[in-house]
Amino acid sequence: MAFAASLADLQAEASCPICLDYLRDPVTIHCGHNFCLSCIHQCWEELQDIFPCPICLHHCPDRSFKKNPQLGHLTDIVKQLPTTSSKRKGQEEKPLCEKHNQVLALFCEEDLELLCPQCRVSSDHRDHPLTPTEQAAASHRRKLRSYIKPLKKQVEDAEKKLEIQISKSFELQGKVKIQRGELDSDFKQFKSFLRKENNLIIFKLQIAENAVQEKLNENKVKFSEHVSTLKKLLFETAEMCEQSDLDILTGIESIYNKCENLNTPAFFSYEFKEKCFSPYEQYFSCSYN
Incomplete structure (x- = not known):
């Protein structure tokens, strides 16, 4: 089990977070995250002044890509290893953007919408607050959990009122029957x-x-x-x-x-x-x- 988990982590490190495939011509950007050269280039293609990391949204000062040949060799080695079911499952569970065919790695907090890095530069979301999906999910999960207790209380109150209404209905029927x-x-x-x-x-x-x-x-x-x-x-x-x-x-x-x-x-x-x-x-x- 430990070996399988370690193998899955290794395969994840050798994969591009944008296309979810093994890294091709891997490059490292200013924040330290690694991407396929073509993927990050496509992601920043229309940007001019601000170049956010698709993972952490760190603003890189320029389009400088550092080639990472060592990671490329490592990726070639990982490709020879058997693919774990967890990697396949992870690839299947991550949805892709229908418009840009990239991983929906960002979440727009204003429109409450999943975005890919390419969507980030569109005019519809350019000035909106964006959060990585895992961070956004954790934040909204906490917020949803805060709703549970009040909702339970509302359910209890509503059920009590429902019981009272049902009781009143039977009481009314009884009184009408007596009156008749x-x-x-x-x-x-x-x-x-x-x-x-x-x-x-x-x-x-x-x-x-x-x-x-x-x-x-x-x-x-x-x-x-x-x-x-x-x-x-x-x-x-x-x-x-x-x-x-x-x-x-x-x-x-x-x-x-x-x-x-x-x-x-x-x-x-x-x-x-x-x-x-x-x-x-x-x-x-x-x-x-």
């Missing part, structure tokens, strides 16, 4: 009350009707008898007028007494009050004239 039951019971009682009231009012109306009807019947009999009396008196009076002088004078006192002492029955009247829900006395307003 009470309303149904009240409605049934009210219907029963109205039914009883209706029957009572009908009963009282019937009593009032019977009482008034009885008075009307009594008066009907009295007026019938009075009409008969008047007709009889009318007949006697008319017949008396046809008799002789002696007979008229003989019976005139009796006729006078009957005509002058007639007793006319009192006239019974009533007024029916519709849609009245009061006691039966108020259904009819009765009077005698």
Whole structure:
């Protein structure tokens, strides 16, 4: 295991951090990092005053490349060694820039975007703060970890509030169910009350009707008898007028007494009050004239 790790480190040192392949014509820049001559030349091709290292962003004073033949010989030796799986895996995991086909070794802190060294010189990111990917990842990892505790607290609070909302929902359903039951019971009682009231009012109306009807019947009999009396008196009076002088004078006192002492029955009247829900006395307003 130790040998494999050492071999992987050796292969990494013999590789260009830009193209991830073994170094070709290796050169060393001012900060000490090594690159393929063609890779660093392409990376700095459009720059004029500032020449940042693609790895540490150190500003090199000029385009001076120091050839490193010793590293080149070492690379040739490393090429003869078997390639470790860790090197292959490392090469596969490092993404390349789609535009420049270089390793995305930088991170733009303003746009939160991965960049390759060639992207660094573009007008879109020229004045933006850039950080090597490993340093940027470590920094943002720390920042993300700082979010974990508050987020856990927010999750706990949200879950508690959710439980309360669910509980309130069930509580509301229960209260509504009870209220509906009470309303149904009240409605049934009210219907029963109205039914009883209706029957009572009908009963009282019937009593009032019977009482008034009885008075009307009594008066009907009295007026019938009075009409008969008047007709009889009318007949006697008319017949008396046809008799002789002696007979008229003989019976005139009796006729006078009957005509002058007639007793006319009192006239019974009533007024029916519709849609009245009061006691039966108020259904009819009765009077005698």
